[in-house]
Amino acid sequence: MKKLLYLPALFILFQHTASGQDSKIAVRVDSVLKLMTLQEKVGQLNQYSGRVVTGPVNDQKTNMLNDIQQGNVGSMLNVKGVKDTREIQAVALKSRLKIPLLFSLDVIHGYKTVFPVPLAEAASWDLDAIRASAHVAARESAASGIHWTFAPMVDVGRDPRWGRVMEGAGEDTYLGSLIAAARVKGFQGDHLGGTDAIMACAKHFAAYGAAIAGRDYNAVDLSDQQLWQTYLPPFKAAVDAGVATFMNSFNTINGVPATGNSYLQRTILKGKWNFNGFVVSDWGSIGEMVPWGFATDLKDASLKAITAGSDMDMESLAYKNNLVQLVKEGQVKIELIDDAVRRILYQKFLLGLFDDPYKFSDAGREKKVMNDKTSYLVARDIAQKSIVLLKNTKELLPLQKAVKNIVVIGPLAKAKRDLEGGWIVESDTTKVISLYEGLLARAGKANISFIKGCDISGTDQSGFPAAVAAVQQADVVIMALGESFEMTGEATSRADLSLPGVQMELFKAVKAAGKPVVSVLMAGRPMIFNEIAEQSDAILYAWYLGEQGGTAIANVLYGDYNPSGKLPSTFPRSVGQIPLSYQVYNTGRPVKNPKDIKYKSAYIDELNSPRYAFGYGLSYTSFSYTGLTLSAPDMTQDGKVQLSFTLKNTGKYAGAEVVQLYLRDLVSTVVRPLKELKDFQKVMLKAGESKVITFSISKEKLAYYNHDLNFVAEPGFFSLMVGSASDDIRLEAKLELK
Ligand code: NOJ
Numbered sequence: 001m002k003k004l005l006y007l008p009a010l011f012i013l014f015q016h017t018a019s020g021q022d023s024k025i026a027v028r029v030d031s032v033l034k035l036m037t038l039q040e041k042v043g044q045l046n047q048y049s050g051r052v053v054t055g056p057v058n059d060q061k062t063n064m065l066n067d068i069q070q071g072n073v074g075s076m077l078n079v080k081g082v083k084d085t086r087e088i089q090a091v092a093l094k095s096r097l098k099i100p101l102l103f104s105l106d107v108i109h110g111y112k113t114v115f116p117v118p119l120a121e122a123a124s125w126d127l128d129a130i131r132a133s134a135h136v137a138a139r140e141s142a143a144s145g146i147h148w149t150f151a152p153m154v155d156v157g158r159d160p161r162w163g164r165v166m167e168g169a170g171e172d173t174y175l176g177s178l179i180a181a182a183r184v185k186g187f188q189g190d191h192l193g194g195t196d197a198i199m200a201c202a203k204h205f206a207a208y209g210a211a212i213a214g215r216d217y218n219a220v221d222l223s224d225q226q227l228w229q230t231y232l233p234p235f236k237a238a239v240d241a242g243v244a245t246f247m248n249s250f251n252t253i254n255g256v257p258a259t260g261n262s263y264l265q266r267t268i269l270k271g272k273w274n275f276n277g278f279v280v281s282d283w284g285s286i287g288e289m290v291p292w293g294f295a296t297d298l299k300d301a302s303l304k305a306i307t308a309g310s311d312m313d314m315e316s317l318a319y320k321n322n323l324v325q326l327v328k329e330g331q332v333k334i335e336l337i338d339d340a341v342r343r344i345l346y347q348k349f350l351l352g353l354f355d356d357p358y359k360f361s362d363a364g365r366e367k368k369v370m371n372d373k374t375s376y377l378v379a380r381d382i383a384q385k386s387i388v389l390l391k392n393t394k395e396l397l398p399l400q401k402a403v404k405n406i407v408v409i410g411p412l413a414k415a416k417r418d419l420e421g422g423w424i425v426e427s428d429t430t431k432v433i434s435l436y437e438g439l440l441a442r443a444g445k446a447n448i449s450f451i452k453g454c455d456i457s458g459t460d461q462s463g464f465p466a467a468v469a470a471v472q473q474a475d476v477v478i479m480a481l482g483e484s485f486e487m488t489g490e491a492t493s494r495a496d497l498s499l500p501g502v503q504m505e506l507f508k509a510v511k512a513a514g515k516p517v518v519s520v521l522m523a524g525r526p527m528i529f530n531e532i533a534e535q536s537d538a539i540l541y542a543w544y545l546g547e548q549g550g551t552a553i554a555n556v557l558y559g560d561y562n563p564s565g566k567l568p569s570t571f572p573r574s575v576g577q578i579p580l581s582y583q584v585y586n587t588g589r590p591v592k593n594p595k596d597i598k599y600k601s602a603y604i605d606e607l608n609s610p611r612y613a614f615g616y617g618l619s620y621t622s623f624s625y626t627g628l629t630l631s632a633p634d635m636t637q638d639g640k641v642q643l644s645f646t647l648k649n650t651g652k653y654a655g656a657e658v659v660q661l662y663l664r665d666l667v668s669t670v671v672r673p674l675k676e677l678k679d680f681q682k683v684m685l686k687a688g689e690s691k692v693i694t695f696s697i698s699k700e701k702l703a704y705y706n707h708d709l710n711f712v713a714e715p716g717f718f719s720l721m722v723g724s725a726s727d728d729i730r731l732e733a734k735l736e737l738k
Contacts, residue, residue: 028354029345033338035097038324041341043067044074044099046320047280047312050088052078054106054490055283060317071095072320074344075102075280075312077150080425082361085145089357100348100357104280107149107187107198108167108423109133110546111140113375114432116386117421117488117524118153118183120543122169122568123617124385125658125682127182133382134186136375139196141425143369145361147351148199150247150280152183154234155204158579160569161214163492166422166524166544168209170568171581171614173230174677177237184241192244192350195359199347202238204249204282206264207231211251214578216493220251225670227253228705230583236273244277244347248310250285257294259285260301265309278311278343287316298322303331311340376431376548383545383552388565389618390539396476396516397538398559398620403475405447408436409467409510410480411456411503412522418456418482421524421544422489431547435480435520438550442558449473453510456484457501464509471513478518478557479507481532485544488524497528497575504531511535520553526571526612533611541567559620564656564682566617566725570610577606582614582726583673613727615660615677621651621687625659625722625730634736637713641697643720645731647683648690656684661695662721662729668714669706675726695722702737713737 033041048064049055054077067073068091079088085103092101109115115133124130134152141149156176157165169179180202189197207227211218222231235246246269249258258264259281269275286305287298295301302322305313313319326332352359389397399406412418416432433441439448453467454460471477481503487494498504508531511517519536521529524544532539540563545552555561572580587601594607602608624647631642647659662675678701681693697720702713715737723729 025346025349028349029342032097032099032345033341036341038327038334038337040071040097041337042319042323043070043072044341044344045312045323045337046073046317047075047077047104047314048073049077049315050079050084054078055315058284058315058317065091068092068101069094071097071099073101075104077104077314079103080105080144080146082145082363082366086358086361089361093357099345100353102147102348102353103145103360104148104150105141105146105425106151106423107137107141107146107425108151108153109421110137110379111144111146111425112370113137113140113379114420114424114546115379116383116543116545117166118168119166119170119524119568120386120545121382122175122179123388123543123565124382125175125566125680126382126385127178129382129385130179131182131186132378134183135189135196136378138187138189138198140369140375142195142198142360143362143366146198147353147360148201148245149187150201150203151187152180152200152202152238153204154180154202154238155207155209156231156234157209157569158581159209159211159214160497160526160572161493161495161575161578162209162211163216163488163494163525164209164490165569166488169234171570172568172677173233175568175680176234180234180237181241184238184243188242188244193352195365199244199351200238201245201247201280202235202243203247204258205235205246205269205279206249206258207253208249208251208258214493216491217250220253222253224709225705225707228709232268239273239275246275246277246279247282248279248285250282250288252292257285257289257292259310260289260294260304260308262308270309276343277347278340279309280312281305281310281314281316284315286310286313286318299326302326306332306336306340311343379546380548380551383548384555384561386543386545386565387552387556387563388541388567389556389563390541390612391533391536392618392620393537396518397557399476399557403446405473405475406439406443406478407470407474408439408448408450408478408480409453409470410506411452411454412482413450413452413480415480418485418522419544419549420485420546422485433548433550435550435553438552438554439478439557441551442554453506454502456482456503459502461502461505464506467506468509468513471510471515474515476518477510477515478520479510480520480522481507482522483524483527485524495575497526499527499529504529507532518557526569528572528574528611530573530611559653562620562653562655563617564619564658566615566658567612568614570614571612573611574606576603577610580610582675585671586674609727613725615658616725616727617658619651619655619657621649621653621655623657623685623724624648624650625724628722628731628733630733630735634738635697636738637699641735642694643697643722643733644692644694645722646690647685647693649685649687652687654684654686656682657724658682659693660723660725662723662726663701664719664721665702665704665714666717666719668704668716670704672704675721677726697735
């Protein structure tokens, strides 16, 4: 654990080694730096929040505009729109050196166009669609004065009690890494500096998703191997994709706050990974090192944060009020300050703000981009792809023409704001298509009636009799149930993951009437809903799908879009199983038969298996997997083996299947999980069509972080598994690494 200790002596400073353009900018950066006073340098490291508040208010702030004019602010978060950003930028341009501000915002799943929440998008396993969604968000943000989004959140999340699983890509490191790269590229486009690209920010560095007991802002205790194997790779993928910034994190890791963690920020990020962008703290996280008991006061916290590699202070005012003094006292070397300032100025130059500080604040472009009539199609496309079909008894779905009377029941059937999901920039519920509206538009001559039945929360069951009465006339009942949008995101950890309020009671009362029930579940996390899973005739997990949600759901219900989503997270049966991922270990006492668990690694009151496994999701068609071959039974460390098989659409509808490659290292120096995802392909096939699918196996897929944190592939046997879900393996082979 000593590697995680706070290491004040370790300075890895900013160097631009890359292209000619980089060094040209570096020269310009230095020319500005030479003109700056110490006070002005520290000013660049200070970030203030504007009107929107996304954290505890800091009452130390006195005169924000005056601070900007004095050159004491480098960036503002929570200011948006051409009008406001222009006004505030104009104040910055009155400062002595006229250094432009960076405007940043949490553009998490869309700016004007509201996309599905990130966890939902991850269920699409469609990297192009995810990139396209981030790109629209960037184009809209960049047209309205924003230079920088605090996204993507690339924290691996294996605890659905943690409300922030909604903002990430789920539980898997491999899938999460690919999605991290896709989102970074979507936000930043081909290069920064264009007017349709904004800086991305990989957050929260690191391991925030492993907060103990799923409680937000909590401590993290993690082995170095877990950190390297599971939690760091998506951040590395973001660096490789060219991410401009990082945000550190509220949590401690093995006792050291991430914000004051030299090992993470200097040794790994700026050292080993050679990250040339800058690191912003999380909201007040420099100051929070005081209540954590890691720093005595804000001055000590500033010393520890800047030393550890936190370049910009979001909302603690710790740097602003202490760094000048710390440098004067010789406690902080000026080189450290210069390094942080260089990193920030570099990005300002790269964006083109020194040439035109108002480049992103153009009223004409703002109007045009916000009224782009094609963006909603991008949102609809990914909304459809994000829906996961969990159950479909007797092919109830897609709904057939014979279905004439549909009764829609539940508190989310007409919901609009909830469909948008948490953490959006501009809620415009007039644009949102509810499930009910989507159905009305699609259902043709069928009669659609609606009964709410109950609220999302609360105990009122007075609407039940009307719901049960309405069901008598129904050919099919569609129940829209779930969480409200405020129940996921930051500061929304839940200890109970069942449906809030009396929704389960409503479901049971309706189901007892004996009609076929399709449950459409909406939430930003995996919920626990065992009776619904057992008793519904069909289930769609529809997350929060954004403004096109109702149309997307109706298209899936009617088969205009054949569902292809796969779960990016394990769905537990009980809270007691959490944390639960598909990456479980065999243990020395594996359960072979759930009826025989004495002295086995099991629960006496619950199964080990999840309700729905990672990678699970049905289609209206079916797929067969046959004829697995390996190009060779073994390979050397620099060799490659091709794994091939035939995928066939054996059903009656065209559809897409996400074929998944898992492997297990059968005997290793450090015990490996039963399965780890190593590759996948999303394959579209017409009814009856087949295709040979090939995965290439090389050392990287076989390797893992050993005790010495070396990424090694150990000679021996590996089990290669191909399937439709982590618990639905269709083909298997053994490979030997020589
Ligand atoms: C705190 C959150 O943890 C972070 O993700 C967000 O970007 C900042 N607040 C700014 O709103």
